[in-house]
Amino acid sequence: MNRLLGAVAIIIATTAAATADDFKPLQGRSIELGGLNGVAYYTVADEGYDVVATLVGSAGSPVRVSTRLSDGQSLTLMVPESLGNAPQAVDISRDGTTIRIAPSTVAMN
DSSP: OHHHHHHHHHHHHHHTTOOGGGOOTTOOEEEEETTEEEEEEEEEETTEEEEEEEEEOTTOOOEEEEEEEOTTOEEEEEEOOSTTSOOEEEEEEEETTEEEEEEOOOOOO
């Protein structure tokens, strides 16, 4: 477990300064979501872009999410907040050959 946390920390440290324009295949991008921190990266496949996000909290149990995005598709990752408060969320979206990670505005129901 310590190796995983160390690897995630190194990836985050080496990618934190990257801009959206610099986000290329296999290049890690840091994510901060509530009490969770992690990294996302993508690879190019024939049928779409495979996106993987790994997040870990202070308890040390990592969560990994993987999806394939076609042009125009997106994925929202969110962490719930207390009752009446909007969850914290980020969108991972694909527009042509570009993958973007940006804070999300989640509508409350």
